[in-house]
Amino acid sequence: MELRLLVTFEKVATVLSFTQAAAELKYAQSSVTGQIRALESSLGVELFDRLGSRIRLTEAGERLLPYARRIIELTEEARAAATGTEEPAGSLVVGTMESLTSYRLPPLLEFFHHRYPKVRLSLRTTIGDETRQALRQGTYDLGFLMEAETEHPGLESTVLAVEPLALVAAPRHALAGREFGTADLVRQALLATEPGCAYRDLFEQELKSTGEAVDFMEFGTIEATKRAAAAGLGVSLLPEITVAAELKDGSLVRLEWQPPFTLRTQLAWRAGKRLPAHVRLFVEQARRLVSEQG
Incomplete structure (x- = not known):
């Protein structure tokens, strides 16, 4: 197997698009397609299922991906060792979630972008089970989690910060400035992001413990949920860091x-995985920069 074919395969497998992979690798799309076909021919298996305009990895592709990444990383480490180059380099695929990408990670991403330009960082937005599964399969190198539990089967993790939550609403909401219990909340209009966020799922479980039916108006993103709450449509439980500006300017109040x-907030990786130098560096800087915000 030629290294250039594995590099192309790894990029296509990461972005799941021949067009995007060609743009990032600065190849013609026909070159990317030809290289993937050459790799499939040499292995005697199909690595991607073509589903119209979309593609996905086959089982053979899923098995090959972690080996391809390991070979690429070892090649880059060997080149750096042979040439005496100490600057960290390599690809790094990180699973994350909207609340962390927008509110926790900017200092870390900015630091890494400017300090280590040879590290090719790719962020993939997934949550909960999807992130953990991608880590176990080797699709992601690292994954940010926001969970109540700190032990995850098949994974190692490090806690970066406790993530305070805030129940918020518009200033004139009926519950603003009042003391109330969980049973009172069930009778209110409830706003939320999509299922799968740990704070939304745990909030729902707590509300259901009252024995009452629970129904959420779902808005998909945190930004949309905040705007709906500020417009007086209901109450929402969100990470405090995501509503800090609104609590400060008074467009939302904490109930x-x-x-x-x-x-x-945690950073996780597959248990037993040998972390390359640039991945270890990212973990170290995440501990420092994310924890400082906590």
Whole structure:
């Protein structure tokens, strides 16, 4: 197997697009397609299922991907060792989520972009089970989690910060400035992001413990959920860091209710995986920069 074919395969497998892979690798799309076909021919298996305009990895492709990444990383380390180049380099695929990408990670991403320009960082937005599964399969190198649990089967993780939550609403909401219990919340209009976010799922479980039916208006993103709350459409439980600006300018207020669970922002990777130098460096800087915000 030629290294250039594995590099092309790894890029296509990461972005799941021949067009995007060609643009990032600065190849013609026909060259990317030809290289993938050459690799498939040499292995005697198909690596991608072509589904109209979309592609996905076959089982053979899923098995090959972690080996391809390891070979690429070892090649880059060997080149650096032979030439005496100490600057970190290599690809790094990180699973993350909207709240962290927008509010926790900018200092880390800015630092890494300017300090280590040879590290090719790719962020993939997934949450919960999807991120953990991608880590176990080797699709992601690292994954940010916001979970109540800190132990995850098949993974190693490091806690970066406790993630405070805030129940928020518009200033003139009926519950603003009042003391109330969980049973009172069930009777309110409830706003939320999509299922799968740990804080939304735990909030729903807590509300259902009252024995009442629970129904959420789903807005998909944190930004849309915040705007709906500020417009008086209902109440929402969100990470405090995501609503700090709105609480400061008064467009949202914190309601007098504390969730009976604690979430922690964590960085995880597959258990037993040998982390290349540039990945270890990212973990170290995440511990420093994300933890400082906590």
